[in-house]
Amino acid sequence: MAYEVNGKSFDSDEEGYLVDLASWNEELANLIAKDEEIEMTEEHWEVVNFLRDYYNEYQIAPAVRVLIKAVKKKLGADKGSNKYMYELFPYGPAKQACKIAGLPKPTGCV
Amino acid sequence: MSDEIEFNTAGVTKKFMYVNRKAPYGTIYALEVLEAVLISAAFEQHACIVFVDDGVYQIKKGQDTDAVNMKNFSKTYGIIAMEKEDADEDDDIDMVWRIIVEQESMEARGLRADDFVIDVEVIPSDKLAVIMSEQEIVISG
Numbered sequence: 144m145a146y147e148v149n150g151k152s153f154d155s156d157e158e159g160y161l162v163d164l165a166s167w168n169e170e171l172a173n174l175i176a177k178d179e180e181i182e183m184t185e186e187h188w189e190v191v192n193f194l195r196d197y198y199n200e201y202q203i204a205p206a207v208r209v210l211i212k213a214v215k216k217k218l219g220a221d222k223g224s225n226k227y228m229y230e231l232f233p234y235g236p237a238k239q240a241c242k243i244a245g246l247p248k249p250t251g252c253v
Numbered sequence: 254m255s256d257e258i259e260f261n262t263a264g265v266t267k268k269f270m271y272v273n274r275k276a277p278y279g280t281i282y283a284l285e286v287l288e289a290v291l292i293s294a295a296f297e298q299h300a301c302i303v304f305v306d307d308g309v310y311q312i313k314k315g316q317d318t319d320a321v322n323m324k325n326f327s328k329t330y331g332i333i334a335m336e337k338e339d340a341d342e343d344d345d346i347d348m349v350w351r352i353i354v355e356q357e358s359m360e361a362r363g364l365r366a367d368d369f370v371i372d373v374e375v376i377p378s379d380k381l382a383v384i385m386s387e388q389e390i391v392i393s394g
Contacts, residue, residue: 202328206295225258
């Protein structure tokens with residue numbers, strides 16, 4: 144499988160996760176989000192950017208509770224909840240937000 | 254739908270020990286143990302992570318994995334350092350972290366306590382055996 148953006152092709156695995164982390168860009172993120180039926184808002188970008196920064200530093204996606212704690216810090220207590228995260232990403236922050244952020248599919252239960 | 258979904262992680266807490274014996278790359282053992290540690294940490298289990306034999310190389314500073322086309326997961330130990338700090342400072346988190354390097358293995362490889370990406374306790378083999386006997390679950394990789 145592959146995504147097409149401006150005539151450029153980006154390989155993905157059979158579930159739609161980007162193969163080459165470094166080839167990610169915002170237009171590609173918008174396209175992946177569209178496939179996931181998600182309209183990217185500022186809040187979505189906050190989560191996606193946090194995931195990318197965290198992955199760059201630690202080489203792994205954060206556990207959901209770490210993500211929620213970080214969002215709480217950045218966006219306020221009312222948004223630092225599991226419920227809010229699922230409002231943004233109905234099929235789960237791990238599955239959908241990581242995909243849009245161009246990260247590999249998270250392993251285990253994180 | 255209820256207003257708020259909360260993770261309920263209160264419950265049984267056990268003493269887990271993870272024994273890392275192998276070099277970080279070339280086999281999957283080191284990465285799999287790390288995954289297991291992170292998962293048990295999500296359930297606030299006590300975690301005593303031990304590095305012996307070539308396992309001490311797993312947390313050595315300055316790893317460059319480009320040539321072997323593997324991800325440098327020594328960086329992931331930064332998460333454990335962070336979690337340990339949280340658990341040590343926050344009285345509400347009933348969780349004990351210990352990161353131990355076996356002294357003999359470290360010295361045999363010409364390494365010192367400040368060669369690692371995370372703060373460690375350096376403990377000789379005989380004392381480590383005592384700590385091991387106090388654990389409820391020992392997982393080795």
